[in-house]
Amino acid sequence: MTEALLTVRDLWKEFDGIQAVRGFELDLYPGEVVGLIGPNGAGKSTVVNLLSGFHRPSRGRITFAGHDISQARPDRIAQLGLVRTFQHIRLFSELTVRQNVEVAAAPRLQISTIDVALRTRRYRREVERWRQEVDELLEASGLMAIQDRPAGVLPYGDQRRVEIIRALATQPRALLLDEPAAGMNESEAAALSDFLEWAQGRYGLSLVLIEHHLDVVERLCQRVIVMDQGAIIVSGTPEEVTQHPEVIRAYLGE
Numbered sequence: 001m002t003e004a005l006l007t008v009r010d011l012w013k014e015f016d017g018i019q020a021v022r023g024f025e026l027d028l029y030p031g032e033v034v035g036l037i038g039p040n041g042a043g044k045s046t047v048v049n050l051l052s053g054f055h056r057p058s059r060g061r062i063t064f065a066g067h068d069i070s071q072a073r074p075d076r077i078a079q080l081g082l083v084r085t086f087q088h089i090r091l092f093s094e095l096t097v098r099q100n101v102e103v104a105a106a107p108r109l110q111i112s113t114i115d116v117a118l119r120t121r122r123y124r125r126e127v128e129r130w131r132q133e134v135d136e137l138l139e140a141s142g143l144m145a146i147q148d149r150p151a152g153v154l155p156y157g158d159q160r161r162v163e164i165i166r167a168l169a170t171q172p173r174a175l176l177l178d179e180p181a182a183g184m185n186e187s188e189a190a191a192l193s194d195f196l197e198w199a200q201g202r203y204g205l206s207l208v209l210i211e212h213h214l215d216v217v218e219r220l221c222q223r224v225i226v227m228d229q230g231a232i233i234v235s236g237t238p239e240e241v242t243q244h245p246e247v248i249r250a251y252l253g254e
């Protein structure tokens, strides 16, 4: 059996007496898409903040690609290939859509200052590869037509897609998406699902997807974890989970 890419054991986070996360566990396998759902305040974003190094765990162990990242900094974790998006979008609003993606992809350019200065063959090859990668992402996400618009003036759904392709441009092994379809209508959410499905297949990515749109979760996820008040209350296939009485009560509010 293949090894899990990301493992989380007995993860806890306390904020001033509030237990935001209580004993979270996860095994995320290569290419797997796991959904994380639950009511507001359940601890979902805190889990993402812990996995991505933005918060330090009170207790527990996080391993990614063979490295213990429990105490690692966000830049180190991203460098290993575990990349996150934010519930509130962060973009360079004055830069164009294309420039936003180019900036995200640039650190992977294999060129030195000498290559740049002398416009070497290597420089030209790398820049061409860079341009093609950015083109492919813009094309697949449907953003090519608006590539020259400043990111800050775009409608919310488009900014979301820019944020996601910026994350993809770093070529992560696993992506943590915190409510990517929040604030979208049904058709925007469906378009986002199409794009995520494409990206997942194209890059063989593992995904952890926090999402309130259950149709997005049901379509993309092989497995769903349900949290409430910091703890996992149920996990299983989307069908199993959405039929569970505790989920219907706690999450669907019936």
Ligand code: ADP
Binding pocket: 015, 018, 019, 020, 038, 039, 040, 041, 042, 043, 044, 045, 046, 047
């Ligand atoms: P969710 O994303 O599921 O809505 P959160 O992870 O944002 O939930 O929050 C879980 C709990 O932790 C909430 O009670 C929230 O108020 C608390 N919390 C989250 N972040 C912080 C923080 N930085 N400082 C203090 N409390 C926090």
Ligand code: MG
Binding pocket: 044, 045, 046, 087
């Ligand atoms: Mg949240």
